Amino acid sequence: MERSPTIRNWIFKSFFMMAVMATLISFVVLQIYLFISDNEGLSLSLSIYLTIALFLILLLLSVYFGFRTSYTFKGRIDDISTFVTLLRSGKFSARVEGDEQDELGILADELNQLAIYIQEQVKSLQRLADEKSELAEQAHGAAVMEERQRLARDLHDSVSQQLFALNMLSSAAHKSIGKNPDKVEEMIKQVAEIAAKAQGEMRALLLHLRPIDLKGESLCEALTILIEEIKEKTKLEIEATLYGMENLSKGTETHMFRIIQESLSNILRHSGATKVKIMTEKKEGFVTLYISDNGKGFNLKESKMTSYGLQTMRERAEEIGGYFQIRSKEKEGTYIDLRIPV
Incomplete structure (x- = not known):
């Protein structure tokens, strides 16, 4: 104008x-x-x-x-x-009126065509938004169903079997009272061990169900809170050295938090470890994560643990362009290395 x-x-x-x-x-x-x-x-x-x-x-x-x-x-x-x-x-529904075929008329026609193109693009974007919303709902439902099935499988494979063993041992101990005190004492020890293991399994499952939303906290703050919660509820000693996690993208923070959470859950459930070491640092354009424990270790090729937990961690690392490596040997503990470009 x-x-x-x-x-x-x-x-x-x-x-x-x-x-x-x-x-x-x-x-x-x-x-x-x-x-x-x-x-x-x-x-x-x-x-x-x-x-x-x-x-x-x-x-x-x-x-x-x-x-x-x-x-x-x-x-x-x-x-x-x-x-x-x-x-x-x-x-975008507006149009320029005019029948002249000079330069201004050609410019007006081109602008009208541009308006039509933008209007079609807006309709396409709206359709894509609707489809994305529907797909998000379907994906959420599928994720919830998959998580329920996994939890049901984990509960059946671990906690339910341990509870069944507790029931059998407690019934046998009750019948042996007064007849064989030494056998009853041994059974009670087994009951205590199985109960402690079941408790660890439940704590690990609850840890895995912890929301992945950092709720406005930085990754360092969220990890500090998570580690303190585990220390309060278990006998696990955790040594954490957390550096170099500033200015990471939201997706990178979420995936790193979930990987550490999954690692601690696996340690609580399977390793029998008493000490865990977590280190993060930034160097040469990478954020590195190192997690080790003094547990019983396992065979990477034979362990059922690789079927879900470790595979999930590896997939999360790949989604943010990271390199994930795990080393474990029976009776020597497990070591996880993660390197993410930033």
Whole structure:
């Protein structure tokens, strides 16, 4: 809208310069004619008057045609400018009207085609948003179902079997009271061991169910809280050295937190460890994570643990472009190394 007055002034200026140039050319031509024809009937003063009259006539014509041309030109420019403003405000159904086939008409047609294209793109984006919402709901439902099935499987494979063993041992101990005290004492020891193991399994499952949302906390703060919770509820000694986790993306923080959470859950459930060491640092464009325990270790090729827990950690590491490596040996503990580019 601000350029229209400038364009109008430019048009007026152009017509005015045309009038001046036409007057000068006419004056020069007239003088040449007088010189060649040696016409004494026309004096210099009369030729000047004629030139001035011609200039005034041309000036009036330039003002008239300049105003007429600039008015039409300005109106078409204003229409296009208003249309662009409407597009910027989101009114993609607006169109520029005009049947002229000059440059401005071609520009108006191109803008109309652009508006149609943007309108179609908006409809496509809305459809994609709807489809994304539906897919998100389906994915959430599938994830919930998968997690329920996994928990049911874990409970059946571990806690339910341990509870069944507790029931059998306690029944046998009850029947042996007064008959075989030494056997009862041994059974009670087994009951205590199985109960402690079942308790560890349940704590690990509850740890795994801890929400992955960091709730506005930094990764370092969330890990500190998680480690303190485990220390309070278990006898596990955890040594944590957490550095270099500043300015990580939200996705990287979430995946790193989930990997550490899954590692601690596996340690509680399977390793029988009493000490765990967690280290993070940033160097050479990478954030590195190191987790070790003094547990019983396992065979990577034979352990059932690799079927879900470790595979999930590996997939999470790959999703953020990280390199995941695990080393374990029976009776020597387990070691996890993670390196993530930042």
